[in-house]
Amino acid sequence: MDNKDLNTNIANQLDALAVSLNNTAKSVREGSLSLTSGPESQLERGKVIKAARGVIDAIKQPADEFIEWLTVLGPMTALRLFLKWKVFENIPTADNTNISYQELADKVGGDVQLIIRLAWVLVSAGLLKQVGTDRVAHTPKSVAYATAAPNPVKALACITYDEFMPAFSAMPKFFTETGLKEPTGRLNTAYAYGQGQPGATVWEIMGQDKERMGNFMMAMGDLTQNWPFLGTYDLSWAVSHVDDKDEDGGQRALLVDVGGSRGHAIKAIIEATPGLPASRCVLEDLPEVVDAVKKSADPDLGEVRLVGMDFHAEQPVKGALVYFVRRCLHDYGDDACVEILKRLTDAMAPDSRLLIVEQVMSNPPSVFAAGTDLVMLSIGGKERTLDNFRDITGRAGLQILQVAQNPGADGALIECAKN
Numbered sequence: 001m002d003n004k005d006l007n008t009n010i011a012n013q014l015d016a017l018a019v020s021l022n023n024t025a026k027s028v029r030e031g032s033l034s035l036t037s038g039p040e041s042q043l044e045r046g047k048v049i050k051a052a053r054g055v056i057d058a059i060k061q062p063a064d065e066f067i068e069w070l071t072v073l074g075p076m077t078a079l080r081l082f083l084k085w086k087v088f089e090n091i092p093t094a095d096n097t098n099i100s101y102q103e104l105a106d107k108v109g110g111d112v113q114l115i116i117r118l119a120w121v122l123v124s125a126g127l128l129k130q131v132g133t134d135r136v137a138h139t140p141k142s143v144a145y146a147t148a149a150p151n152p153v154k155a156l157a158c159i160t161y162d163e164f165m166p167a168f169s170a171m172p173k174f175f176t177e178t179g180l181k182e183p184t185g186r187l188n189t190a191y192a193y194g195q196g197q198p199g200a201t202v203w204e205i206m207g208q209d210k211e212r213m214g215n216f217m218m219a220m221g222d223l224t225q226n227w228p229f230l231g232t233y234d235l236s237w238a239v240s241h242v243d244d245k246d247e248d249g250g251q252r253a254l255l256v257d258v259g260g261s262r263g264h265a266i267k268a269i270i271e272a273t274p275g276l277p278a279s280r281c282v283l284e285d286l287p288e289v290v291d292a293v294k295k296s297a298d299p300d301l302g303e304v305r306l307v308g309m310d311f312h313a314e315q316p317v318k319g320a321l322v323y324f325v326r327r328c329l330h331d332y333g334d335d336a337c338v339e340i341l342k343r344l345t346d347a348m349a350p351d352s353r354l355l356i357v358e359q360v361m362s363n364p365p366s367v368f369a370a371g372t373d374l375v376m377l378s379i380g381g382k383e384r385t386l387d388n389f390r391d392i393t394g395r396a397g398l399q400i401l402q403v404a405q406n407p408g409a410d411g412a413l414i415e416c417a418k419n
C-alpha cells in the first residue's frame with residue numbers, strides 16, 4: 001500500500017469507529033445504556049474502551065508504542081506511591097475544592113518537588129486536575145482512591161503494581177535461566193523470582209504480608225464480568241434436592257465452593273438461588289484463609305459450613321450435589337489442574353455436578369484475557385480455551401455438559417459431570 005492508500009484506510013477505520021462511538025453516546029444520553037452502574041456496565045465500558053483503543057490502533061505507528069507504555073507505566077507508578085503515602089486522602093473531595101501542592105506535601109510529610117513531579121504524571125494522564133499553577137484537585141476518576149478504607153479499585157491498583165509488575169520485569173532474566181519453556185510448575189515461577197523467593201509458591205509469598213493478601217482478596221471480589229458467580233447459569237434445579245441425604249444418612253451438602261476465599265461467591269449464589277439453604281452450603285479454602293473468615297464473623301456466612309482443606313489432597317466433603325470452583329484452575333498448569341480435578345471427581349456422586357468458572361478464551365483472545373494469561377504465566381498457570389478445558393476435564397474423568405458464556409465477555413461457567 002502506498003502512503004495515500006494507507007491514509008485512506010486509516011480515515012475509513014476512523015469513520016467506522018466514530019459511528020460506533022456516536023451510537024453509544026446517543027444510547028447513554030437517551031438512558032438506554034449506563035456506563036457507570038448496573039450489571040451490564042462493565043461489559044458496555046469494555047466495548048467503548050475497545051472502540052476508543054481502535055482509534056489509537058488505527059493511527060499508531062510502531063514508535064508510538066513506546067509512548068503508550070510510558071503513559072501506562074508512569075501513572076501506574078505515581079498512583080501506587082500516592083496510595084502508599086495517602087496523598088489522595090489528603091486532597092479535599094468536596095465539589096470545587098483543591099489544595100496547594102505545598103500544603104499537600106506538608107500533610108503527607110514529603111518534599112514538595114517530589115509531590116509535584118508525581119502529581120504531574122497523574123495530571124497529564126487525566127487522573128488528577130491541576131488548578132492554576134500550584135494547586136491540585138480530584139477528578140471523578142481519582143475520588144475512588146481517596147477513601148481511607150480499602151476498596152476494590154484501590155486493591156486492583158495495588159496488586160497490579162505490587163504483584164504483577166515485579167513478575168513481568170523479572171521475566172527476561174527468568175527465561176534466560178529457565179530457557180524458553182512454558183512455565184507449568186508452582187515453584188520457581190517468574191512471580192516468585194521477581195519477589196526474590198524462587199522456592200516459594202505465590203500463596204506462601206502473599207501469605208507473608210497481611211495487607212497484600214487483603215488487597216488480593218478484595219481485588220478478586222470484583223471483575224464479575226470476566227469471572228461471573230453464576231452468570232447465565234440457572235442453579236435453581238439444585239433446590240429440588242433439599243431432601244437429599246448423604247451416605248451417612250445426614251443432610252447432603254448441596255453446594256461446596258472449593259477455594260472460595262472470603263465467601264463472596266457463595267453469598268452471591270445463595271442470594272441468586274431462592275430456596276437454597278445456607279446451612280447446606282460449604283465454603284472451603286486453605287486452613288489459614290478459613291480461620292480468617294471465621295474471625296471476621298461475617299453474618300451472611302453465619303450458617304455456611306467453613307472447612308479448611310487443601311484442594312491438592314483428598315476432598316473432605318463427599319458426594320455433594322454441586323462442587324463450584326471459581327478462578328482457581330487458571331492458577332495452575334495442565335497437569336496440576338488434572339490432579340485437582342481428579343480429587344473432585346473422586347468425591348463426586350454419579351449425579352454430582354462440577355461448575356468451573358473461568359475465562360474461556362477465544363482464539364486469538366481478547367486483550368483482557370491475554371493480559372491475565374500473562375499474569376497466570378508468571379505463576380505457572382494459564383487462561384484456557386474451550387479445547388484446553390476439554391482436555392483437562394477429560395483427563396480427570398469428567399465430561400463437559402454445557403458452557404454458559406457471559407454475553408460479550410470471556411467469563412463462563414462450565415458444567416461437568418463424572419464420566
Ligand SMILES: C[S@@+](CC[C@H](N)C(=O)[O-])C[C@H]1O[C@@H](n2cnc3c(N)ncnc32)[C@H](O)[C@@H]1O
Binds near residue numbers: 227259284310312
Ligand atoms: C484466585 S483465588 C479465587 C478465590 C475465589 N474462588 C474467587 O473466585 O474469587 C484462589 C483461592 O484458592 C485458594 N487456595 C490456594 N491454594 C489452595 C489449596 N491448596 N487448597 C485450597 N484452597 C487454595 C486461595 O486461598 C484463594 O482463596
